[in-house]
Amino acid sequence: MAKNEIKNIDYMEKEELIKQREPFIERVLIVDDDPMIRDYIKDLFNEFGYKARTVSNGTDAINILSKEYYPVVVTDLFLPDIKGIQILDFIQEKGGHSVVLIITAYSSADSAIEALRHGAYDYITKPFSSQILLHRVTRAMEKVRMDSIAQSLASRIVYATEEERRRISRDIHDVIGQSLAIIKLTLKALKNKLPQTDDIMSEINGLSAHVEETMEEVSRISKELNPSWVVDVGFSKALRLYLETFSTKTGIQVSSALPDNLSFKDPQFDIHLYRITQEALTNIAKHSDATKIEISLEFRDSHVHFSISDNGKGFDESSDDRKRGLGLIGMRERATILGGRVSIKSFPGQGTTVKMEIPYGKQDS
Numbered sequence: 001m002a003k004n005e006i007k008n009i010d011y012m013e014k015e016e017l018i019k020q021r022e023p024f025i026e027r028v029l030i031v032d033d034d035p036m037i038r039d040y041i042k043d044l045f046n047e048f049g050y051k052a053r054t055v056s057n058g059t060d061a062i063n064i065l066s067k068e069y070y071p072v073v074v075t076d077l078f079l080p081d082i083k084g085i086q087i088l089d090f091i092q093e094k095g096g097h098s099v100v101l102i103i104t105a106y107s108s109a110d111s112a113i114e115a116l117r118h119g120a121y122d123y124i125t126k127p128f129s130s131q132i133l134l135h136r137v138t139r140a141m142e143k144v145r146m147d148s149i150a151q152s153l154a155s156r157i158v159y160a161t162e163e164e165r166r167r168i169s170r171d172i173h174d175v176i177g178q179s180l181a182i183i184k185l186t187l188k189a190l191k192n193k194l195p196q197t198d199d200i201m202s203e204i205n206g207l208s209a210h211v212e213e214t215m216e217e218v219s220r221i222s223k224e225l226n227p228s229w230v231v232d233v234g235f236s237k238a239l240r241l242y243l244e245t246f247s248t249k250t251g252i253q254v255s256s257a258l259p260d261n262l263s264f265k266d267p268q269f270d271i272h273l274y275r276i277t278q279e280a281l282t283n284i285a286k287h288s289d290a291t292k293i294e295i296s297l298e299f300r301d302s303h304v305h306f307s308i309s310d311n312g313k314g315f316d317e318s319s320d321d322r323k324r325g326l327g328l329i330g331m332r333e334r335a336t337i338l339g340g341r342v343s344i345k346s347f348p349g350q351g352t353t354v355k356m357e358i359p360y361g362k363q364d365s
């Protein structure tokens with residue numbers, strides 16, 4: 001998408017595109033080198049109404065998974081060519097959208113536990129009954145379905161928020177901005193009509209200066225809300241302006257290592273990275289009691305590595321507090337829209353670090 005097209009983006013249309021990115025079909029990929037087990041499971045799943053496909057080795061499984069989306073993968077850990085763990089790692093690298101169920105011999109429970117550490121959802125030991133296998137796969141399928149509903153809701157929130165900001169930005173600019181301009185002109189006219197005493201003139205001049213400042217602030221807020229502005233000035237410039245204001249308002253010291261004049265070829269990057277930073281910084285101001293923030297952005301291994309750390313009080317990620325707001329959900333969703341992910345490391349008393357890793361071929365300046 002060209003930069004100048006961003007102004008015309010209909011966010012609702014975009015939302016539809018996102019919803020379509022992974023149509024949910026109940027497909028299962030079965031990876032096992034034993035033809036009897038493979039065919040038995042395949043027939044079982046097909047009879048149950050799933051679309052099952054089989055492969056006999058890990059390399060074929062990875063090839064298929066790199067081209068097609070399977071919500072559920074059922075795999076043996078011991079394959080003739082590569083380890084089943086490598087399939088798990090491949091899925092995690094791709095963003096972990098498939099759920100993996102491991103089939104293992106009772107004697108290899110340790111490797112099943114290792115598989116869980118590599119992101120497997122569940123495991124089942126041989127010999128197993130068809131009911132148990134179907135029950136586990138149905139549960140796995142349900143998890144993917146619920147995750148995809150949650151993600152589509154999160155996308156809606158992100159796009160609805162952006163659309164709402166655009167509307168508010170327009171209203172602030174058109175309604176409040178114009179009212180202030182009229183007040184400014186009226187004050188100017190009034191100044192010539194009123195008695196020219198020092199007292200009156202000083203009040204009028206004070207009021208005019210105040211209106212002028214308010215106009216500047218209104219213009220800044222309206223620009224910052226409008227996603228087109230971020231794209232127009234470019235990510236690093238928009239961010240620097242934001243950081244300056246943030247630091248002045250909050251008194252929190254911000255040091256940033258950002259490439260100069262950075263803006264992205266795909267304007268979605270400018271907008272989403274900017275909003276993620278805004279949310280992370282708003283969280284710091286609201287929740288952390290931090291005195292320092294460090295921000296860094298670099299390009300490495302075809303990825304944008306972006307990190308925001310504070311020295312505040314941190315929080316317990318596993319506590320219910322985490323579920324209260326929409327900010328962290330929105331941050332994750334924006335990163336997902338860009339094909340990447342966000343990780344948040346925080347411990348009570350030890351500050352918080354928000355890290356993003358987003359695939360991006362090439363830097364533009």
Ligand SMILES: Nc1ncnc2c1ncn2[C@@H]1O[C@H](COP(=O)(O)OP(=O)(O)OP(=O)(O)O)[C@@H](O)[C@H]1O
Nearest residue numbers: 283284287288314315321322325326327328329352
């Ligand atoms: N930098 C931080 N330092 C300390 N606590 C944090 C930090 N960032 C997030 N939190 C904690 O994580 C919770 C969830 O953050 P999130 O942004 O999702 O919600 P919120 O800020 O409470 O509400 P919202 O963003 O919807 O206005 C916060 O309520 C807070 O307890």
Ligand SMILES: [Mg+2]
Nearest residue numbers: 283325327328
């Ligand atoms: Mg928040």
